Amino acid sequence: MAFKTKKSLGQHFLTDSNIIYKIVEAIGANSDDRLIEIGPGTGALTSWLTKKYNDLHVIEVDERAIEVLKQQVPDVHIHQKDVLKVDWSEILSDKNDNFVVGNLPYYITSPILFTLLAQRSNFKEAILMMQKEVAQRLVASPSSKDYGILSVQTQLMSTPEILFDVSPNSFNPPPKVMSSVIRLTFDKPALECSDEALKKVVRTAFNQRRKKLSNALKPVLDDYRPEGYNFDQRAENWTPDIYAELSAHLEKQNHLK
Structure with a gap:
């Protein structure tokens, strides 16, 4: 059958x-x-x-x-x-x-x-x-x-x-x-941030992908703007490495909201 x-x-x-x-x-x-x-x-x-x-x-x-x-x-x-x-x-x-x-x-x-x-x-x-x-x-x-x-x-x-x-x-x-x-x-080196931190930052950024990152990332950044990042860009403009760097920085500074 x-x-x-x-x-x-x-x-x-x-x-x-x-x-x-x-x-x-x-x-x-x-x-x-x-x-x-x-x-x-x-x-x-x-x-x-x-x-x-x-x-x-x-x-x-x-x-x-x-x-x-x-x-x-x-x-x-x-x-x-x-x-x-x-x-x-x-x-x-x-x-x-x-x-x-x-x-x-x-x-x-x-x-x-x-x-x-x-x-x-x-x-x-x-x-x-x-x-x-x-x-x-x-x-x-x-x-x-x-x-x-x-x-x-x-x-x-x-x-x-x-x-x-x-x-x-x-x-x-x-x-x-x-x-x-x-x-x-699966050949990439270990991330310097936790998977949870990365997910939070990336998903928050793309949740409002039409907005500038200064606004889209407000739920995790508040008014904090670490140097070296262009928050006038939109989520799709950042390379994966930038997301990893920011996630590691925020986690190290205990600044993930």
Whole structure:
């Protein structure tokens, strides 16, 4: 009997073997590294990964898909969990490097990305399929229309690179948008501020992106204006590094409101 996808879970299963092959080839892991697949569905990609990787774990919330996985790929470690509620310490390897791969549900792509960024010290790399529009935000340059919160945080915490686009025809059922596969390489040095401080500053700035930063950042700055920053510019004009520097300065001065 054909597997009926659930709209509520954002299920669009990859069926294009050429795209699956390109994803497998893009993964930089060694055969004994731990590879964690997010949202394997019924295992179209998983079955290929088992041929190349000896330590494969998958995170899947759909019980019906898990029953199929147990039959199709019996040697895979299956974690029946919501990826946003996962205790990563239960899945990560402490012996070898950890890599992530996944076709992300569009409706929770951003929360998954922020989760992986928060866990970045535990991963070497992530190969992720997502809506093309979101992928473009991750790599967007300052002063462009796509540049925003996701751009700043992703670029400070990883090196993002769009690998290739994927047509809706590569999925069942086809989504209404183009997709892209992106690589996040977790090679950036540790921030000099906490993640919480950075998030607060960046999100406050972009919350009113049409205003000058002197006004947009007032909730965290009050009337304080540290030297060396152009607060007459708007949120999209600042590079990620400037946000990191200001966040570190404010945290060091105990000046985060």
